[in-house]
Each structure stands twice: as C-alpha cells, then as structure tokens.
Amino acid sequence: MALIVQKYGGTSVGDTERMKNVARRCLAAQQAGHDVVVVVSAMSGETNRLLKLVAQITDRPDEREQDVVVATGEQVSIGLVAMAIQAQGGKATSFLGHQVRIVTDSTFSKARIKSIDAQPIRQALSKGHIVVVAGFQGVDEEGSVTTLxxxxxxxxxxxxxxxxSADACEIYTDVDGVYTTDPNMVPAARKLERIAYEEMLELASVGAKVLQIRSVEFAMKYKVPLWVKSSFTQDPGTLVCEEDKSMEDVLVRGVAYDRNEAKITICGVPDVPGVAAKIFGPLDEKHIVVDLIVQNQSREGRTDLTFTVGKSDFLKAQEVVREAVKDIPVSGIETDDNVAKVSIVGVGMRNHSGVAARMFTALSAEGINIQMISTSEIKVSCVVHSKYTELAVRALHTAFGLDQPLPPEGATTVSETAALKGEKV
Ligand SMILES: Nc1ncnc2c1ncn2[C@@H]1O[C@H](COP(=O)(O)OP(=O)(O)O)[C@@H](O)[C@H]1O
Ligand SMILES: N[C@@H](CC(=O)OP(=O)(O)O)C(=O)O
Known part of the structure; x- marks a missing residue:
C-alpha cells in the first residue's frame, strides 16, 4: 500500500463530467490499495475569469484582495470533486488551504509555502477518506488568504x-507527459520517458508551463518521485527523477518558449560603481523578478542596460525604474513587450561544445534576429521578436534532432557525442 498524491489541473476538472472522471480515477487508485490525496485546480478558464472581474473594478488591484478573489476558483472544484467521489460510493473530505495550514509568506499572488500541517490529512485518510485539497492557495501568518x-x-x-512523505506525486494534465517541446505547438514533439529534476527545473523556468517551477524545486529538494500523466489516458507518463549517466548522452532534452516577458532598456547609464544596485535594488524590494540582464562594454563612460521582467510586472517595473533613475543621469528608457524567449535545455550540454553556435545558426537560417542571450550550464536562451516564437521553436526542435524518434532509454547518441565532444558552451 502506498500513499499517493494526485493533482488534477484546470482542464482535467474543466466540467462536471471531467470531475466525475477524476473521481473514478481517485477511487480506482484507492481500490488498488492506496491512500489517496487529490489536489485540484480551479475549472479551466475560471482563474482568468476571476482576474477579469478584478480588472473591471480596478487596474491597480490591492494584491491581498485580489488573492481573496482568485482563490475562490479552487473552493468550487474541491467541493464538487469530493461530492463526485461520494456520489460514486466513496468517502471524501475537502480542505481549503487554511484548513490544512498551508502557511505561506505574505507575498500576495506569488506566495511561497513555508509549512503544511499533515495531521488533518492523515486523520481523514485513516478513516478511509480520499482527501481533496485546494491547490494554489495558502494562508499567511496573519491569517490572510494567499495564492502561489x-x-x-x-x-x-x-x-x-x-x-x-508520499510514495509518489502524480500530476494529471491534458498531455500524457513531458514532451521535447510543447506538443500543442509542435506536432513533431516527442514524449520523454524520464527527465532529470534539473532539466525539468530549467524547462519550467524558461516557460514550459507543464509544471510550475517551484513544484520541481520542492520535488528535487525532498526527492519526491514526480510523474506527469494524462487524466484522459492510461499512458505511464513521464518520470521526473534524479539525473543518471545515460541522460548526459542526449545533448538537448527540450525546447521551451515564454511569451510572458517584456524588455526594458535604460540607455546611457553612467558606467560607475553602484548604479546597477540603485536600479535592481528597488525592483527587488517590490518583489519584481528580473530575468535576463545584459550590460554592454561602456563607450565614453556610458552604457545601455537591458533586462526582462514578467509581463504582469511590466508596468510596475517601469514605474520603479523611472523613480530609481531620477537621480541618475541616463539618456532614456525604452520598453518593448513584443518579445519572446526561446530556450534549449539538456544536461548533455555540460560535456559538449558547439551547442550555442548550433542554436544561433538555426535561428539565423530562419532570418530571426537575436536580441539578448543568456546561458547556464545546461541551458541557452535567446530573446527574439514575439512574431518568430513558433518558427524559432520548430527550427530549434529540428536542428537538435528532436523531430526524430528518441533513442531507447540508456542508448548513447554516438555520432552526436563524437561530433560535438570538446569544451563547454
Ligand atoms: N514540454 C512540454 N511538455 C508537455 N506539455 C507542455 C510542454 N511545454 C508546454 N506544455 C503545455 O503545458 C500544458 C499543460 O499545462 P497546463 O495547461 O498548466 O495544465 P493544467 O491545467 O492541467 O495544469 C500542455 O497542454 C502543453 O500545451
Ligand atoms: N488555478 C490556478 C492554479 C493552477 O495551478 O491551475 P492549473 O493547474 O490549471 O495550471 C491557475 O489558473 O493558475
């Protein structure tokens, strides 16, 4: 007997028929002898609908109150799923975030989980109940509702x-696993049997929305075996797990894109110590996450500083920057939200050179101009005009051989390795 946590996303609970399907799956897992905890999201489109209501009231919502509104979508889902389980003869109890003390910090709209009280869940499980927990929400130390x-x-x-300390966490969604790229954009995308935590973390952080970044961080930290599966098929899905030697043989595991970033350039910044701190310090104080940063060699003591932020923080970031540069003699601020970030990810990059060059060649062959570049040990990202997103993703998917059937688990891609062996990117 195992303890399994299953999560069903918005599409999987998109209507009441789908909720009944979720109930059937949970009951099947329980009948197979497992203790089952199910985490559910709001019905698909519901969180966006709630955010639109907020926008109809104000374009500068108080973040605490906005969380009070958007957290409600999950409340509807847990009650309906619990009742669907009961209607099929099972026992079920639903819990909101605060009822299982999912305590977070007070960063409304992107709060971080600090602790969870497992006791109420264990108690309900011991009585043979399937426990249905509201996803996405928590409560801060003051008792305010937060969202993640x-x-x-x-x-x-x-x-x-x-x-x-569950035996597995299964994320059920509308695709049957993690693919080499978004299968809804690139039909040639291929399903992966396994992917290393680190690769999944990079893919999620560069836009593959199949898993939220922090979920992968948690899984990696606490060594939770994490499965991505379809709620509509019996496919075994993809296992996100510890890296092993065989994974390094594949150069690029996946291609991702993110249309959710916007670019800010501060022109003519004086090239003296302390200026970057004066700009990025206030952004950090406002909890604005800055992604790529590029600063060029200065000419005549001045340089341009370009960085990207999430689109939802774009307006706030512009205000913060305007305020921050009041005392700095800069020559202007330029903004652009018609950008997208395309990225390639793979632990195999650690041991191979030429990966970035191959990426740039593939983009240039399609006439795509690269605006910014960023690399890590296992990732290369390029910011391009958003109109090229799909073209860039398809070109990279082809250029790194991902359109071809994947080699069987454990097989080495010898020609690839031989061709590219050498220094790092
Ligand atoms: N590499 C990838 N593998 C699988 N799905 C991906 C990938 N990149 C992006 N996706 C997208 O993630 C979607 C699933 O995430 P999401 O819509 O948040 O599901 P849910 O509502 O179930 O949480 C898929 O429909 C797919 O379009
Ligand atoms: N309802 C929230 C939380 C969530 O995780 O949703 P989904 O599982 O559908 O991605 C959202 O829309 O973001």
Missing part, C-alpha cells in the same frame, strides 16, 4: 506529497 502564482496547484501537490 499561476500554475501553483502543482506546487501545492508536491509540497503536500513532501509533507506526507
């Missing part, structure tokens, strides 16, 4: 799995 950022139910599920 878009896609946050994944993080709830993995955090609950870690708190319960």
């Amino acid at each position: 950022g878009r896609g946050g139910s994944d993080t709830t599920a993995v955090a609950v799995a870690a708190a319960l």
Whole structure:
C-alpha cells in the first residue's frame, strides 16, 4: 500500500463530467490499495475569469484582495470533486488551504509555502477518506488568504506529497507527459520517458508551463518521485527523477518558449560603481523578478542596460525604474513587450561544445534576429521578436534532432557525442 498524491489541473476538472472522471480515477487508485490525496485546480478558464472581474473594478488591484478573489476558483472544484467521489460510493473530505495550514509568506499572488500541517490529512485518510485539497492557495501568518502564482496547484501537490512523505506525486494534465517541446505547438514533439529534476527545473523556468517551477524545486529538494500523466489516458507518463549517466548522452532534452516577458532598456547609464544596485535594488524590494540582464562594454563612460521582467510586472517595473533613475543621469528608457524567449535545455550540454553556435545558426537560417542571450550550464536562451516564437521553436526542435524518434532509454547518441565532444558552451 502506498500513499499517493494526485493533482488534477484546470482542464482535467474543466466540467462536471471531467470531475466525475477524476473521481473514478481517485477511487480506482484507492481500490488498488492506496491512500489517496487529490489536489485540484480551479475549472479551466475560471482563474482568468476571476482576474477579469478584478480588472473591471480596478487596474491597480490591492494584491491581498485580489488573492481573496482568485482563490475562490479552487473552493468550487474541491467541493464538487469530493461530492463526485461520494456520489460514486466513496468517502471524501475537502480542505481549503487554511484548513490544512498551508502557511505561506505574505507575498500576495506569488506566495511561497513555508509549512503544511499533515495531521488533518492523515486523520481523514485513516478513516478511509480520499482527501481533496485546494491547490494554489495558502494562508499567511496573519491569517490572510494567499495564492502561489499561476500554475501553483502543482506546487501545492508536491509540497503536500513532501509533507506526507508520499510514495509518489502524480500530476494529471491534458498531455500524457513531458514532451521535447510543447506538443500543442509542435506536432513533431516527442514524449520523454524520464527527465532529470534539473532539466525539468530549467524547462519550467524558461516557460514550459507543464509544471510550475517551484513544484520541481520542492520535488528535487525532498526527492519526491514526480510523474506527469494524462487524466484522459492510461499512458505511464513521464518520470521526473534524479539525473543518471545515460541522460548526459542526449545533448538537448527540450525546447521551451515564454511569451510572458517584456524588455526594458535604460540607455546611457553612467558606467560607475553602484548604479546597477540603485536600479535592481528597488525592483527587488517590490518583489519584481528580473530575468535576463545584459550590460554592454561602456563607450565614453556610458552604457545601455537591458533586462526582462514578467509581463504582469511590466508596468510596475517601469514605474520603479523611472523613480530609481531620477537621480541618475541616463539618456532614456525604452520598453518593448513584443518579445519572446526561446530556450534549449539538456544536461548533455555540460560535456559538449558547439551547442550555442548550433542554436544561433538555426535561428539565423530562419532570418530571426537575436536580441539578448543568456546561458547556464545546461541551458541557452535567446530573446527574439514575439512574431518568430513558433518558427524559432520548430527550427530549434529540428536542428537538435528532436523531430526524430528518441533513442531507447540508456542508448548513447554516438555520432552526436563524437561530433560535438570538446569544451563547454
Ligand atoms: N514540454 C512540454 N511538455 C508537455 N506539455 C507542455 C510542454 N511545454 C508546454 N506544455 C503545455 O503545458 C500544458 C499543460 O499545462 P497546463 O495547461 O498548466 O495544465 P493544467 O491545467 O492541467 O495544469 C500542455 O497542454 C502543453 O500545451
Ligand atoms: N488555478 C490556478 C492554479 C493552477 O495551478 O491551475 P492549473 O493547474 O490549471 O495550471 C491557475 O489558473 O493558475
């Protein structure tokens, strides 16, 4: 007998028929002898609908109150799923975030989980109940409702799995696993049997929305075996797990894109110590996450500083920057939200050179101009005009051989390795 945490996303609970399907799956897992905790998201489109209501009231919502509104979508889902289980003869209890003390910090709209009280969940399980927990929401030390950022139910599920020392956490969604790229954009995308935590973390952080970044961080930290599966098929899905030697043989595991970033350039910044701190310090104080940063060699003591932020922080970031540069003699601020970031990820990059060059060649062959570049040990990202997103993703998918059937698990891609062996990117 195992303890399994299953998470069903918005599409999987998109209507009452789908909720009945979720109930059937949970009951099947329980009948197979497992203790089952199920984390559910709001019905698909519901969180966006709630955010639109907020926008109809104000374009500068108080973040605490906005969380009070958007957290309600999950409340509807847990009650309906619990009742669907009961209607099929099972026992079920639903819990809101605060009822299982999912305590977070007070960063409304992107709060971080600090602790979870597993006791009420264990108690309900011991009575033979399937426990249905609201994803995406928590409560801060003051008792205010908080939310964990878009896609946050994944993080709830993995955090609950870690708190319960569950045997597995299964994320059920509308695709049957993690693919080499978004299968809804590139039909040639291929499903991966396994992917290393680190690769999944990079893919999620560069836009593959199949898992929320923090859910992968939790899984990696607490070594939770994490499965991505379809709620509509019996496919075994993809296992996100520890890296092993065979994974390094594949150069690029996946291609991702992110249309959710916007670019800010501060022109003519004086090239003297302390200026970057004066700009990025206030952004940090406002909890604005800055992604790529590029600063060029200065000419005549001045340089341009370009960085990207999430689109939801774009207006706030512009205000913060304007305020921050009041005392700095800069020559102007330029903004652009018609950008997208395309990225390639793979642990195999650690041991191979030429990967970035191959990426740039593939983009240039399609006439795509690269605006910014960023690399890590296992990732290369390029910011391009947003109109090229799909073209860039398809070109990279082809250029790194991902359109071809994947080699069987454990097989080495010898020609690739031989051709590219050498220094790092
Ligand atoms: N590499 C990838 N593998 C699988 N799905 C991906 C990938 N990159 C992006 N996706 C997208 O993630 C979607 C699933 O995430 P999401 O819509 O948040 O599901 P849910 O509502 O179930 O949480 C898929 O429909 C797919 O379009
Ligand atoms: N309802 C939240 C939380 C969530 O995780 O949703 P989904 O599982 O559908 O991505 C959102 O829309 O972001």
